[in-house]
Amino acid sequence: MTIIDDHGVRRGRKFDQVLDGARKVFLRDGFERASVDDIAREAGVSKATIYAYFPDKQLMFLEVARCECHRQTEEAEASIDGDVPVRAALTIAAERIVEFLLSEFGQRMFRIVVGEGERFPGLGREFYEYGPGLIHARLVHHLGCYVEGGALRIDDLELAADQFAQLCKATIHEKLIFGMAETITPDMADRIVHGAVDMFMARYAVGG
Template identity: 65%
Template sequence: MAEAAEQGVRRGRKFDQVLEGARTIFLRDGFDGASVDDIAREAGVSKATLYAYFPDKQVLFREICAQECLLQVDDVEAKIDPSMTVEAMLTLAGERIAGFMMSDFGQNAFRLISGEGARFPELARDFYRNGPGLIHDRLVHHLHHLVQNGALQVDDLDLAAEQFIQLCKASLWEKLLFRMDHQVTEDRVRRSVRGAVEMFMARYAVPPKA
């Protein structure tokens, strides 16, 4: 878990209970609108218990985002098989990137950060490090291994990873951000991810030997 999210965090029997209650309130009321009283009430704990685990609201919000994003990344990596083709691995990664973006947590967290990031820039930076930044770094790691194994030819791994992530969002992200959710169907998601993989491979696949 990201170091920023661990600062000041203490664990105990009701730790997960507090996180789940806080998750509900943050996504309902936003960061600034969420009160410690409401979080404690939703979690079914006292304020003293809440403060025993988390010194303040920012640390609590960071922990929720870090855990949610790390869970998504770890789940993808657990499904990666060394025998997979490059296309299959990229498709798995792309589907999870799009899936997280479409999830209730993903959409609400991005909207929350977009709306309140100017007032809480440190919170926005931590969310990036624990979310999009973590996905980017893990993708760079896997692309590096594919290059070493001769499956891809990539000079700039950071740029290639960012390109793939953005390609997976094509035609999806803005519609979700502006609440045009009805236009984001499963077929459209598969189409976007398939196109991302095809474009990425067209640019970075190793040409067949003559």
């Protein structure tokens, strides 16, 4: 049985198998050089099976990004499920964001989107909506819950969510752009996480 989801992706028995193959090939070859033949070979399925689930390569690439960001978001939200103090929740969120930025997946996807965005107009915008935009939306939701609970005072949730994400990129983003990821030590990542939380709390915590 094949099901078509809200993103126009058809899902069936071999969907996860196809997606895993696509993930490996995109990370290895980038977007333009990744071929349907290579993806079918990596996934151990026919090209007909690939096209049965994904009408085009761009949708397949975006689904890889969406699924990874969805997985990361679900794991983070599972850690803050229940009555978790705001500082603890923000620390978990910051750790996840930094972990994603430093991951092979996060670095490769960023380079692919930036490097090939000119040849494929709209890829960056759609990638944001499928991936980072999902994380942004969940941040807005959770920050709103803490505002309603009286722990935070925020007038512009959209801006605050973007500010928090940018604080988590401090130092890291520039080093990744210039290929210096190896210089980001665990101690540095920890300093960035706690610095982001401290600054955000100083600005938005009630009584902070």
